[in-house]
Amino acid sequence: GAGVSQSPRYKVAKRGQDVALRCDPISGHVSLFWYQQALGQGPEFLTYFQNEAQLDKSGLPSDRFFAERPEGSVSTLKIQRTQQEDSAVYLCASIPGSNSISGNTIYFGEGSWLTVV
Template identity: 90%
Template sequence: GAGVSQSPRYKVAKRGQDVALRCDPISGHVSLFWYQQALGQGPEFLTYFQNEAQLDKSGLPSDRFFAERPEGSVSTLKIQRTQQEDSAVYLCASSPTRGTEAFFGQGTRLTVV
């Protein structure tokens, strides 16, 4: 596709529910990133993939957060047993190679009620 595509755009989850957020990167992009953005703040790094390998997951806030990219293309960010503090916009980005500019999707706004 022309850009990074994320789905769903909006997700409302009841506290304790599991959610899965999808990211379709730009075709051919090797690097893929997940970020979390709270209102009025800059994006905070969650995790990074180089092809299918998850090279850095130091930003994942707890073991309830899990990300995968099994075939080196589409990625899924899963949050188990959601809590209110998980409410945020989740951004996915991809870049052609490591260290070059990253292109972001529109984000998924998650609201936990």
């Protein structure tokens, strides 16, 4: 597709339920990022993949959060045993090459809105 595609766009989960959020980056983009944006806040970095390798997961808030990109294209962010504080927009972003300095080449998806009730 033309841009970064995320699904589902909206998800309501009961507390304790597991959720999986999908990201389709721009075709051919090497690097993929996940961000979490809580209400009224800026996005916060979660994790980074270069192809299928997860090179940085320093932003994942707990071991309930797990991300993968097994074939170096589509990525899934999984949240186990969801809690109310997990309610946020989860943004996926990709860049064409490796983790370059130029932030202007970062393309964000529209986000997956997760509400935990």
